[in-house]
Amino acid sequence: MSRLYDLSIDEVTDGIRNQHFSAEEYVSQILERISKRDVDIKAFVSVNTDDAIESARRIDSKIRKGEKVGHLAGITVGIKDNISTKGLRTTCASRVLTDYVPPYDATVIRKLKECDAIIIGKLNLDEFAMGSTTEFSNFGPTRNPWNLEYVTGGSSGGSAAAVAAAECTASLGSDTGGSVRCPASFCSVIGFKPTYGSVSRYGLIAYSNSLEQIGPIARTVSDVIRLMNVISGVDPNDDTTRTVASPYSVEVTRNRLRVALLTNLTVNAQPEVSKCIYSAMDTLSSAGCICEEITLDSLEYALASYYVIAMAEASSNLARYDNIRYGFNLDPEGYEWNSYFAKVRGNFGDEVKRRIIVGTYILSSGYYGRYYLKAQKVRALLRREFKSLYSKYDVIIGPTMPILPFRIGEKIGDPIKIYYTDIDTVVSNLTGMPAISIPAGFSNGLPIGLQIMSDEFQEQKIFDAALLFERTAKIQVRTPL
Amino acid sequence: MISTYNTKIGLEIHCQLTGLESKLFCSCHCDYREYSPNENICPTCTGLPGTLPLLNQTAVEKAAMVCMALRCTIPNSILFYRKNYFYLDLPKNFQLTQYNAHGISSIGVDGLLGYEQGEARIRRVQLEEDPGRLSYMNGSSGSLIDYNRAGVPLVEIVTEPDFHDPKDVRLFLNKLASIVEHLGVCDTRLEGAVRCDANISIGDSRRVEIKNVSSFGDVEKALKFEMTRQKAMLNYEMEIRGETRHWDEQRKITKQSRSKEEEQDYRYFYEPDIPSIQIDEDYLKELRSKMPELPDERKERFINYYKLTEHVSKVLIDHKDLADYFEESTKIYFAPKEISNIIVTDLMSYADDDSKKLGSTIRNIKMTPKQLAEIARMIKEGIVNRKTGKQILYEAVLSGNLIIASENEMNFRKIDDEGLILRSIENVFETESLAVLDAKKNPNVSNYLLGKVMELTKGRVDPGRALSLINKKLLEY
Numbered sequence: 028m029s030r031l032y033d034l035s036i037d038e039v040t041d042g043i044r045n046q047h048f049s050a051e052e053y054v055s056q057i058l059e060r061i062s063k064r065d066v067d068i069k070a071f072v073s074v075n076t077d078d079a080i081e082s083a084r085r086i087d088s089k090i091r092k093g094e095k096v097g098h099l100a101g102i103t104v105g106i107k108d109n110i111s112t113k114g115l116r117t118t119c120a121s122r123v124l125t126d127y128v129p130p131y132d133a134t135v136i137r138k139l140k141e142c143d144a145i146i147i148g149k150l151n152l153d154e155f156a157m158g159s160t161t162e163f164s165n166f167g168p169t170r171n172p173w174n175l176e177y178v179t180g181g182s183s184g185g186s187a188a189a190v191a192a193a194e195c196t197a198s199l200g201s202d203t204g205g206s207v208r209c210p211a212s213f214c215s216v217i218g219f220k221p222t223y224g225s226v227s228r229y230g231l232i233a234y235s236n237s238l239e240q241i242g243p244i245a246r247t248v249s250d251v252i253r254l255m256n257v258i259s260g261v262d263p264n265d266d267t268t269r270t271v272a273s274p275y276s277v278e279v280t281r282n283r284l285r286v287a288l289l290t291n292l293t294v295n296a297q298p299e300v301s302k303c304i305y306s307a308m309d310t311l312s313s314a315g316c317i318c319e320e321i322t323l324d325s326l327e328y329a330l331a332s333y334y335v336i337a338m339a340e341a342s343s344n345l346a347r348y349d350n351i352r353y354g355f356n357l358d359p360e361g362y363e364w365n366s367y368f369a370k371v372r373g374n375f376g377d378e379v380k381r382r383i384i385v386g387t388y389i390l391s392s393g394y395y396g397r398y399y400l401k402a403q404k405v406r407a408l409l410r411r412e413f414k415s416l417y418s419k420y421d422v423i424i425g426p427t428m429p430i431l432p433f434r435i436g437e438k439i440g441d442p443i444k445i446y447y448t449d450i451d452t453v454v455s456n457l458t459g460m461p462a463i464s465i466p467a468g469f470s471n472g473l474p475i476g477l478q479i480m481s482d483e484f485q486e487q488k489i490f491d492a493a494l495l496f497e498r499t500a501k502i503q504v505r506t507p508l
Numbered sequence: 509m510i511s512t513y514n515t516k517i518g519l520e521i522h523c524q525l526t527g528l529e530s531k532l533f534c535s536c537h538c539d540y541r542e543y544s545p546n547e548n549i550c551p552t553c554t555g556l557p558g559t560l561p562l563l564n565q566t567a568v569e570k571a572a573m574v575c576m577a578l579r580c581t582i583p584n585s586i587l588f589y590r591k592n593y594f595y596l597d598l599p600k601n602f603q604l605t606q607y608n609a610h611g612i613s614s615i616g617v618d619g620l621l622g623y624e625q626g627e628a629r630i631r632r633v634q635l636e637e638d639p640g641r642l643s644y645m646n647g648s649s650g651s652l653i654d655y656n657r658a659g660v661p662l663v664e665i666v667t668e669p670d671f672h673d674p675k676d677v678r679l680f681l682n683k684l685a686s687i688v689e690h691l692g693v694c695d696t697r698l699e700g701a702v703r704c705d706a707n708i709s710i711g712d713s714r715r716v717e718i719k720n721v722s723s724f725g726d727v728e729k730a731l732k733f734e735m736t737r738q739k740a741m742l743n744y745e746m747e748i749r750g751e752t753r754h755w756d757e758q759r760k761i762t763k764q765s766r767s768k769e770e771e772q773d774y775r776y777f778y779e780p781d782i783p784s785i786q787i788d789e790d791y792l793k794e795l796r797s798k799m800p801e802l803p804d805e806r807k808e809r810f811i812n813y814y815k816l817t818e819h820v821s822k823v824l825i826d827h828k829d830l831a832d833y834f835e836e837s838t839k840i841y842f843a844p845k846e847i848s849n850i851i852v853t854d855l856m857s858y859a860d861d862d863s864k865k866l867g868s869t870i871r872n873i874k875m876t877p878k879q880l881a882e883i884a885r886m887i888k889e890g891i892v893n894r895k896t897g898k899q900i901l902y903e904a905v906l907s908g909n910l911i912i913a914s915e916n917e918m919n920f921r922k923i924d925d926e927g928l929i930l931r932s933i934e935n936v937f938e939t940e941s942l943a944v945l946d947a948k949k950n951p952n953v954s955n956y957l958l959g960k961v962m963e964l965t966k967g968r969v970d971p972g973r974a975l976s977l978i979n980k981k982l983l984e985y
Contacts, residue, residue, distance in 0.1 A: 111558040124557070131551050133558060228781075232557040237780035265560050266783055339777060343592050346601035347555045351653070364596050364651070390592070390775035399777060400610065 031056045032193040036102050036250045039196055043101040044090065050083035050101035050145075057103045057147060061194045069169050070179075070189035072108045073116055074148040079103065082145045097143030099257065104139055105189045105198035108149040109156050110241065111230035112136055115146070119232050120164035121154045122374040123348045125355040133230020134265065135199060135241050135258045142257055147195045150185030154376045155345065156201055156234045158182050159209050159448050160438070163378040168435050171214060173474060177432040180213030182206040186244050187214040197245035197254055203235050204333050205427070205452025207242040208464035212427035212476025215466040215502070217493070218244045219251050220452075222483045223459035224269040226255075227262030233344040235337040238456040248465065248493045249277040255486065275487050279494045282315040284421040286492065291326045292425030292451045292478075299470035304426045307467045307477045307496065311424070314495040319420070325412055326454065328405045333453035334446060335389055335402035342386025345379065348372065381442060410458045417482035422492045426451055427464035427476035451478060461486050465493050466502040517677060517731060518669035519628075520705040522662050523688055524638065525570050526695045531659035532637045533561035533604065540656035541698065553659035555599030560781045563588075567661040568615070568785060570693045571635040572795055574663050575616030577687050577802055578630045583613045585786050586635075588779040593772055596651060597640040599658055605636035607776045615787075622804075623683040624822075625676050629668040638662050657700075663693075669707070674731035677706070681724040682826050686803045689828035696724075697871075706731055710738050714750035718762055721755045730755045734762050806831065814844035823852050829870045836877035837884070846884040854901060874908030875901070882910055893922055895967045923968045926977070929961075932969070933981055936960045947982055954978055 031053050034042065043050045058076060065071050086100050106112060109119045111129035113136075118124045136146065153163040161184025162168040169184040171177040172192040179188045183200025187210030190198050200207040202220035211218025219242045226241045233239070243254035256274040288308050293301040312318050350357055350371040357374075359367050375383070389398045416423065429451055438444045455462040460483045467477035477496065481488045528538040534552035537543075552559040568586075575582050589607035606614035619630030640658040642651050665684070671677050685702065688694040696702050704727045709715040718734060721727050738748050753762040801809075803825045810821035810831075824831040830851060837847045855870065883904065887897040904910050923929055937944050940960055947953035958975050 117557070119557075127557070129551075129556070129558070131556075228558075229560050230558040264562065265781075266562055267560075267781060340780065343590050343602055343775070343777070346592060346594065347557070347599065349594070349601060351596065352554055352599065353556065365594070368594055387775065390777055392773050392775075395775075395777070396610075 032060045034196070035247050036099065036196055036245070036253050039102050040098065040100055043086065044096070046090065050086040050090075051080065053101055054079050054083040054103060054145060054147075057195060060192075061148070061189075064172075064192050064194055065189075067170060067175055068172055068188050068192050068194070069167060070150055070185040070192065070194060071105070072118060072120065072149045072151050072166055072185065075115055075146055078115075079145050079147050082143075086143055086145075097141060099139065099253075100143035101145065102196040103145050103147035104254075105147050105150045105186060105195035106136065107152050107156075107183050107186045107198070107200045109152060109201060109232040109234075110135065110199060111232065112146060112149065115149065117149065117232070118165070119155045120152050120166055121348075121376070121379070122165050123350065123354055123371065125165075127353050127355075129230070131230065133241075134227035134262045136230065138257050144257075150183070150189055150198060150200075152185055152200075152206075153182035154379050155232070155341070156182040156203055156206055156239075157341065157378050157382055159205065159445050160435075161185065161188075161210065162435060162439055163376055165376065170435065171432055173215065173472060174432070176434050177473065178213065178435050178437075180210035180428070180432065182210075183218070183244065184210045184214075187211050187216055187218060190214070190216045190244050190246060193246075197243060197250050199241055199254075199258070200244050201231055201234075201239055202242050202452075202456065203239035204337060204449045204456050206239075207244060208427045208452050208462060208476065208478060209449070211244055211464040212466075212478075213432040213474060215469070215474035215476070216244055216246055217248055217251050217463065217465050217497075218242060219255065219463045219489075220455055220461060221255065221259060221486065222271070222461045223456075224267050225259045225271045225461075225484065225486070227258075227260075227265040227268050229262055229264035233340075235340040236344065237340060238333070238337060248463075248490060248497045251463070251493075252277045252490050269484075272484060272487065275490055277490075277494070279491050280487060281421075281491050282495055284311075284316045284488065284492055284495075285419065286311055286316045286318045287321045287416065287420040287423045288318065289326075289423050289425045290320050290322050292429070295450065296426050296429040297431060299431060300426045300429060300475050303468045303470065303475045304424070304477060307500065308424065310500045311492065311496060314499045316492070316495070321416070321420075321423075323412060323416070325405070325408055329409060329454045329457060330446070330450050332402040332405040332409075333449070333457055334385075335398045336406065336457075338382045338386035339389045339399050339402075340386070342383045342390065345375075345383055348375075378442065406457045409454060413454075413458050413460060414482065417485070421481065421485075421488045423480045424492075425478050425480075426467075427478040428452075431470055431473040431475065455480055459483055461489055463489050463493050465496060467496075467500070468502060514711040515672050515708065515735060516669040516710075517671035517674070517706060517708045519665075519667045519671070519677065519680075519727075520707075521665040521667075521681070521684065522638075522703045522705075523574075523665065523694050523696075524698075524701045525567055525661040525663065525693050526698055526701050527693050528564065528566055528570065528661060530564055532564050532567050532635070532661035533659055536659065538660055540660060543656050545652070545654040546656060548656040549658070553599065554655050555601075561588075561604060561779070563782050563785065564661065567635060568787075569795060570661075570691070571615050571633065571663050572787065572792070573691050573799060574665070574688065574693060575619065575633050576792075576796065576799065577691060578616065578619035578621050578633060578665070580616030580619035580630055580633055581613075582616055582787055582792065584788065585784045586615050587612055587784050588635075588782045589776045590779055592775040595639070596653055597642050597658070599640065599655060603637060603639065604779055604782075605664075606634035607778075608632055608634075609776070612778075621680065621683065621687075623676070623680045625679055626670075628670040628680055631666045631668050632664075633666075634664045636662050636664055669709070674728045674735065677731060678724070678728040681727060683803065685724060686826050686828060690800055690803055690806070692800060708734050708738070710735070710742065710748070713738065713742065713748040716748065716750065717752045719752055719754055719765070722757070726755060726757065726760075729760060730762055733760065737762070803828075814838065814848070816844060816848050820848050820852050823856075824848065827870070833870050833877050833880075837881040840878050840881035841885045841888075843881075843884045843888050846888055847880060850880060850884065850901065854898060855905070858905060873905045875904040876908070879904050879908075879910045890970075891922060893967065893970060896922070922970065923965055929965075929969050929974060929977055930981075932961055932964050933957075933974070933978055936964060937981065937985075944982070944985060948985060951979075954982070 161181035186200035614634035616633035
C-alpha cells in the first residue's frame, strides 16, 4: 500500500471500512509523511502522534468487531492552531499562549471527533491569524510546498501547506479577510470561507469576530463539501449561528449558472493572474455557464473598511491576554499589576502590536465616528450592492489573490504592501457571504487561484461552479514531491 | 451661606439580578455566595480564548420588568457593548454592558420614579455583567482574585441629578429597593447585591462622584458628609475639584481616590458575538401580564381592602417581607388592624432603630405568620388580654413556640369568672385596708387598687371590668 497519503476523504474512509488498509496503517503513513516533509515545510506546530495512533487503533478494532464507525472514520484532519483542542496545546503561534492547553474542544473539533475523524496536529499561522503570509509566527514561517523559498500565504498557511504536501487528508483554517482562501490559492488547494453564521465559532480564538469563519481546506471540492456537511449548522454555544441548507451535494446540481467576472479584481491583478482568470471563465463557459463581465465602484472602499473593523475588534479581543489565568511562563513577582500587564503584552509580535495600537486608536473617542462608524456604513453598502448583484447572477468570480506567491521576506518590511494583497478576498468577509478558492493554473511553477463567490447561504451554487470547474479544468492539485 | 437648593445629586445604582438561576452569559450559578473561591466558574466567565457569550434571556426579561416599573421607554431592539479597560478582576479586560449613543439605547431610557417626597427622572437602565472580586492578603503585597461573581447580571439604574437633599435620596432608594423586591429580581439584603454611586455638585461647583457605597443606608451619610465638606470649602472660597471619592465605611468619611478614573476612554463598541435582541410589542405585552404587583398598587390595596392607614401600609410595603408576613397572617385569621399593629409597633420594638433592619427582623424571628395569626385571634376574641398577648408574642419571636398549651394555658387565660375576680379584689382589700379607706375619699386611689388586683392576677383580668367591680365593692364599705 504505497502513497495512501494521496487519497481523498472517500477513498480513505472506504479503504478503511472495507479493510483494504487499516486506519493505523493510514495514520502511520501520514505521520511518516509529516516527519519527512515537515522538516522543510514547517506546517505543523504540534503533531498529535500518540493520540492519533490510539484513535486509529480504536477505529480498526471497531471495524474488526463489525461495530459502527463514524462516516469520517480514519481521515486525518490538521487544525489551525487558533482553534481550541481539549488537552492539546493551542498557541495561536504566539508567545503569549505558548503554554496554553484548552480545557474544552471547539464545536468543529467535537463534531469531527463525533464522526471519528482523527485530529492529526495543530498547524502554523500568522500570530493570532493576523497576516497574509504565515511569516508572522512565533514558530517561524511555513514554506510553500511548490517552492520552499516562497510564502504559503496566510494566515492559514500551515493548513494549506499541509494539505498541499499531503501531510493530512484535509484541514481547517479560519478566514477573517481571506485567511483560508489566500493560502489555498498560493498552495494550489481548495479553501472555502462559509457564510458568516453557518459554522460555529465556539472555540475559535477570536481575531475579528464579526468577520471570521472557520473553513475547510482540501485537495478536492467534494472533500471540502464533506467537511462542510460535518462542521456547519446551528450551535447552541454560538448565538450567531444560523440554520444552513446542508447537507450540500457533492454532485453538480445545476450547470447553467449565471456567472459574472468582477473586472475590478482582474484589472488590478498581475497580468499572469488576470490571464489565467479569463481562461477560467472560458472553462466555465465551456462547461455550460453563462458568463458576463461586471464592475463595482464601491469595491475600492472595501480594503480600508476591512482593516478598520478588523483592527478595532482585534484590539479588544486581544485585551484578555494578561497572563493571569493562562498563558506562558513569566514570573509576576515584584511587579505592580499594571506594569506586569505591560510586560506580558510586550511579548506579542510586531504585527499584532501594530494592529492592537491602530485598533485602539480607531475606537478612541473622537475617532470612532470618523473610522469605525464609516467602515460599518461601507460594509452595509457593500452588502446591499452584492445582494442586488446576486439577483442577477448565481456566482461572481475573480482571482483569489491579485499576485503570484512571493519570496519569504520580500514584503515583510512593508505591512501596507501585505495588507494590499487581501484586496480581492476581504469583501466576502465584510458582506458575510461565502467564497471559495480553487486552483486555476500555474505561472512559472507558482499557483494561481480562482475565487468563486455567492450570496449568503447559497453555498451549493459555489460548490456547483467549483465542481464544474474542477472536472473541466483538471488542474494538478498536490505537490509532486 | 449656600442654600441646600443649589445642591444637585444624581445616582447610579447597581442592582444584581439575584433572582436568576444562571449568570448573564454562561450557565454558572448566579448565586455565587455559597462557593469557595473560583468554584463557580467556567471557560466563558473566566474569558478563556475562543469562548462566546450566550445571553441569558430571562435576564433580559427581568431587566425589562425593572424598566417597566420605572416607566422607562424600551427600544424595539437592544445590543450589547464592550466597555474596554484593563483591570485584574475583569477576565476579558472588557465589560459587556450597554451603551447609549449613535441612535442606540440601552434596555430602558427616560423613566420616572415617584417616592414619598417627590420624583426623580431615570436617565437609563442597562443590563451588564459584574466583574470578579479582589481581596488582599494581610502581610503580603499580592492580591487574590475570585471569579465566582464574574458574569453575574446587574441592572445599572442611572437617575438625572434630581435630588437636592440626602434624605430624599434615602427615601428614593427605599422605594427602589421595594420595587426590585416586589419584582422578585433582587434580594437587596444580600451582601453586595445593591451598590450605589452618587454624584453631587453644589451651585456652580464641579461634580464630585462618590463610589463604593455598598449599603443604601450609607448613601445618605456619605452625601451628608460630602455636602458639609463642600460647603465648608466654599465658605473658605476653596475650589472644589471634579473628582472621584471613595466612601470609607469604617470612618464614615469620603476619601479622594488615587486613580484618575475620569480620564479613561472606554472605547465602547458593539459586541458582535451577541446578535441584537428584538423586543416587540407582543413580548412586552406578555411581560406586562407576568408583572407582579408593584409597591404603589399594593399600598392602594392595603388601604382599600384591609383599611389600614397610609402610614402603616407604607411601613409594611417598604419591606416586602413585612408586607408578605402580614398578608400571610391575615389569610389565616382576618384581623388586619390587629396584625399590622403588632408588626409595626410590637415587632418594630424588637428591631433596631435603623428601619432597614426591620425587614431582616421579620426574616430572623422564629415566629411563623400562623402563630401571629393565633395571637391576634386570642386577643381579638378576648381569650388573652393585650398584655398577655405581648408576652406570648415575645416568647414566640424568640423561641418559635406559642406557649398556650395545658398548664401554661391556664396561666395566660383571662379570668372570666366574676366570682374569681371578686375573690381577688377581696384579697387586695384585706391587705390594702388603708388604701381602701383613702379610695373612698379619693377616686384616683382606685387605680392603685386596680394595679394591685392586676398584679395578683398576673394581668389576667380585664382592667375595665375589674375597676367597675372595685368601685362597686368600695360602695359596700
